[in-house]
Amino acid sequence: MSVLLEMQGISKTFPGVRALDDVTVQVREGEIHAICGENGAGKSTLMKVLSGVYPHGSYEGVIRFAGEEARFRGIHDSEAAGIVIIHQELALVPLLSIAENIFLGNERARGGVIDWRETYGRTAALLAKVGLKEPPSTPVGDMGVGKQQLVEIAKALSKNVRLLILDEPTAALQENDSQKLLDLLLELKAQGVTSIIISHKLNEVRRVADRVTVIRDGATVSTLDAHAGEVTEDRIVRDMVGRDMAHRYPERVRTPGEVLMEVEGWSARHPEHPDRDFLRSIALRVRKGEIVGIAGLMGSGRTEFAMSLFGRSWGKDIRGRVRIGGRDVDVSTVPKAIGAGLAYVTEDRKALGLILDEPIVTNISLANLRGVSRGGVLDDAAEQRVASRFKAAMNIRAPNVFQRVVNLSGGNQQKVLLSKLLFTEPRVLILDEPTRGIDVGAKFEIYGIMNQLAAEGRGVVMISSEMPELLGMCDRIYVMAEGAFVGELTAAEATQEKIMSLIVREHEVMEQEMEAAHG
Amino acid sequence: MADVNNSRLGPGEAGVGGLREGEGLSANGRSGAAYLKDNLREYGMLLALIAIVVFFVALVRAQIGVDFLNPQNITNLFLQNSYVIIMALGMLLVIVAGHIDLSVGSVAAFTGAVAAVLTVNYDWPVWAVIPAGLVVGGIIGAAQGYWIAYWRIPSFIVTLAGMLVFRGLTLWLLGGQNIGPFPPAFQALSTGFVPDIFGADRPNWLALVVAVVAALAILGMGMRSRSRNMAHGMEVEPTGIFWLRNVIMAAALVFIGWKLAGFRGIPNVAVSMAVLTILYAFLAESTTVGRRIYAIGGNLKAARLSGINADRLTFLTFVNMGALAGLAGMIVTARLNSATPKAGTGFELDVIAAVFIGGASSTGGSGRIVGAIIGAFIMGVMNNGMSILGIGIDYQQVIKGLVLLAAVIFDVYNKNK
Structure with a gap:
């Protein structure tokens, strides 16, 4: 088999960070090539180099595509060469139809006038290829995420794609949608389409990949060949982590105290689909000094639950009781929730957490301006003292507290966000994906901070999509699926398999109920 | 760029982070020129104002042979620009909060008309008319702010509607006529001077x-x-x-x-301007309310999740804008010594231009009171200077438009650099 893509000795440096260090990847014509690595290992940076987001000249190394050296100056160049990336966040316009989306920017037109007959005709053919039965005029926003993913693939196929790159394609999909997508990949492979799949789900990688390249800390660790029997989950994990699993999480003395927060019968409706409960009668308990995990797939309602709890920041018709320290508390607005001792650290620190253009000091004081003012007048000196204190305690790496947070690394931004909510003196913290998108070293520091918070007698709730992290950090794990808690496991009994089987069982129950309702 | 490099210390430099505080930050190590370059926007505004003044001083002397900065013209600059500056204070907060108010010209005209009707037709004394005008402006601001803050209707649309509605109500209230003249006590609001103690x-x-x-x-x-x-x-x-x-x-x-x-x-207006400017600069920079307004403009969702009542704050920002438009409306009316249906036409554009020339971001979250004042003076000096030179209104508009565009392009260029 000939080589379609060769990335040779790719290095990419950001100020202060070497994101890629001599990475080499070789993709053969007609294979499915998986790229595995932890968050922050450099996978997405590598794909941005490949697609020209980081243009030729901004990195070191050579890219050879279809036998020629490629010097892409932008996405336009790489697409012209036949490389199409489908990102985790889909780039579809919800209000436009399937056909309009597929030919967006590439319209079938004569003299600027769209040829609808050709547009619809070709769309229908493409949809048949990816196994979608929807009419081409269906608005994309009316379809589920799984089907939208297929539309993205159809869009890629419309561009005469030579190399299809899928970034975490099944992260947001339910099990059977994932299976369909993987089947489609195998089918496209049979038709001669080469693809790269980036995935955390190692069982899926094992199922479809011909070869696997593992990246760790910005460098290539190994390339494994499935046909030589090298692709096993154990092997991939060992190469990804590169060290003993026991040392990934800091040691902690676990001494949970009395119950600190109790949530009972927590239900809420989705603001856009208010016909039924999206969150279904959730009950949660957190003890002093305890770290409690919430496991679940994307879309299971974990973030929605946390945000509805934190001052009704999500959802409609919210019902349920919250007790903190044995007393009923009112958490109906964010100020009240903060006053009751609750803090929520968002998963989306850039959009929902920080004011990126403002300095560290302004961000840290924002949720508790009363703590740095008197009679409504800010005390600059006090504000700076507070910020400096957190900067030291959290080890926020910046020359001073007047640095704008947009210039900080993900890990340091996360520490600023944590500081902001810690300055409200919370008794219970809900941390939503606290280590998303930050490097391994910063993760370890965040874990240390979480342990410290628990040791101070606070209650910590951790929402995470990374199961090893939950298993490594938590005293207890709630499993969430379809807007409800479907199981509760202690640290001793929890395993990835048990968590997954609880989720899968709930999905099956839901499907049966749906079928019963329709049948 | 220096900021970026400093803030991305690698993990190995953790120990250095602490040491760097307090040293090298007083910019002793950096040259004045480098500092100016990094803060070009802040100084650029002031330099531009000075350059424009010098330009007109030279041109007016050469062409007409008089001193541009003669006492009467300086007084005129204050009188002519007082209403723009007063409204710019409120507009800065509105724009920082991430909104816009297109209705201020009409609201000023309407409150001026109300003041005229109360004074001339109903013989209200000036001490009752001024608070009444402020309240009318505030109520109008509240009526608009209500839809913007609590119904999340875009401010552009609500205040565009307000612009039409209050222009129409001004016409209706005045019956298409001018109302005046005013007693001297009311005129003093604009054309009076502080007696020499x-x-x-x-x-x-x-x-x-x-x-x-x-x-x-x-x-x-x-x-x-x-x-x-x-x-x-x-x-x-x-x-x-x-x-x-x-x-x-x-x-x-x-x-x-x-x-x-x-x-x-x-001039009396210089006093009210100075007092209001100091008050609003203090509000914007030193109070929790000001900080929260910047926060909702900087990142609305993050501000909400930080416990900031963004809806109420947005509402109050518009109430404040309405009251200031009311004050400006009364000052204009006092200066013209009559309320006219055409008063305040196009004010909103001068005010908004002043705020943007003053460096406020069009997406909200940044901008300074001092900048808005300087921006207002830049517009005012250009208006005044060009009128003295006898430049036609046609060219004046073109030049003002280009200055506004240049200022904002300069801003964007500076940010992307």
Whole structure:
């Protein structure tokens, strides 16, 4: 088999960070090539180099595509060469139809006038290829995420794609949608389409990949060949982590105290689909000094639950009781929730957490301006003292507290966000994906901070999509699926398999109920 | 770019992070030129204003042979621009909060008309009319702010509607006529002067004394905050630039005071402008309310999740804007000595332009009161200078438009650099 893509000795440096260090990847014509690595290992940076987001000249190394050296100056160049990336966040316009989306920017037109007959005709053919039965005029926003993913693939196929790159394609999909997508990949492979799949789900990688390249800390660790029997989950994990699993999480003395927060019968409706409960009668308990995990797939309602709890920041018709320290508390607005001792650290620190253009000091004081003012007048000196204190305690790496947070690394931004909510003196913290998108070293520091918070007698709730992290950090794990808690496991009994089987069982129950309702 | 490099310390440099605080941050190591380059926007505005004034001084002398900065014209600059500056204070907050208010010209006209009807037709005394006008403006602001804040209707649309509605109501209230004249007490709102407590009429010692005291206050407060910032390890201006800037400001104040002293003293509007400017600068920069307004403009969702009541704050920002438009409307009416259906036409554009020339971001979250004031003076000096030179209204509009565009392009260019 000939080589379609060769990335040779790719290095990419950001100020202060070497994101890629001599990475080499070789993709053969007609294979499915998986790229595995932890968050922050450099996978997405590598794909941005490949697609020209980081243009030729901004990195070191050579890219050879279809036998020629490629010097892409932008996405336009790489697409012209036949490389199409489908990102985790889909780039579809919800209000436009399937056909309009597929030919967006590439319209079938004569003299600027769209040829609808050709547009619809070709769309229908493409949809048949990816196994979608929807009419081409269906608005994309009316379809589920799984089907939208297929539309993205159809869009890629419309561009005469030579190399299809899928970034975490099944992260947001339910099990059977994932299976369909993987089947489609195998089918496209049979038709001669080469693809790269980036995935955390190692069982899926094992199922479809011909070869696997593992990246760790910005460098290539190994390339494994499935046909030589090298692709096993154990092997991939060992190469990804590169060290003993026991040392990934800091040691902690676990001494949970009395119950600190109790949530009972927590239900809420989705603001856009208010016909039924999206969150279904959730009950949660957190003890002093305890770290409690919430496991679940994307879309299971974990973030929605946390945000509805934190001052009704999500959802409609919210019902349920919250007790903190044995007393009923009112958490109906964010100020009240903060006053009751609750803090929520968002998963989306850039959009929902920080004011990126403002300095560290302004961000840290924002949720508790009363703590740095008197009679409504800010005390600059006090504000700076507070910020400096957190900067030291959290080890926020910046020359001073007047640095704008947009210039900080993900890990340091996360520490600023944590500081902001810690300055409200919370008794219970809900941390939503606290280590998303930050490097391994910063993760370890965040874990240390979480342990410290628990040791101070606070209650910590951790929402995470990374199961090893939950298993490594938590005293207890709630499993969430379809807007409800479907199981509760202690640290001793929890395993990835048990968590997954609880989720899968709930999905099956839901499907049966749906079928019963329709049948 | 220096910021980016400093903030991305690698993990290995953790120990260095602590040491860097307090040293090298007072910019002693950096040259004045490098500092100016990094903060071009802040100084660019002031330099532009100075350049425009110098330009007109030269041109007016060459073409007409009079002093552009003669006492009467300086007084005129205050009188002509007072309403733009007063509304710019409110508009800055509106724009920082991430909104816009297109209705201020119509609201000013309407409150002016209300004041005229109350004064002329109902014989209300001036001490009752002024609060009434402020309340009317505030209620109008509340009526618009309600839809914007609590119904999340875009401010552009709500205030565009308001612009039409209150222009129409002004016409209706005045019956298409001018209403006036006003008693002297009401006219004093705009064209009055502060009496000289030192007795002598000319020169007006009060004007000179106030200017000198204000200049000294600027120097003193600047030095105080500079030394405090240095103590906290904040980056401060290099010594040379600090003195240059403050001495220029102080000298300009004394110069203006000296010129005013040679005419009729301090105009009343200059006093209200100065007091309001100080008040709003304090509100914007030193109070929790101000900080929260910047936060909702900077990142609305993050502000909400930080426990900030963004809806109420947005509402109050519009109430405040309405009240200031009311005040401006009464000042304009007092100056013209009659309420007219056409009053305040196009004011909203001058006010919004002043705020953007002053460096406010069109997406909200940044902008300074001082910038808006300088922006208003840039517009005002250009209006005044071009009128003196007899440049037609056609060219004036083109030039003003281009200046606004240039200022914003300069901003964007600076940010992307």
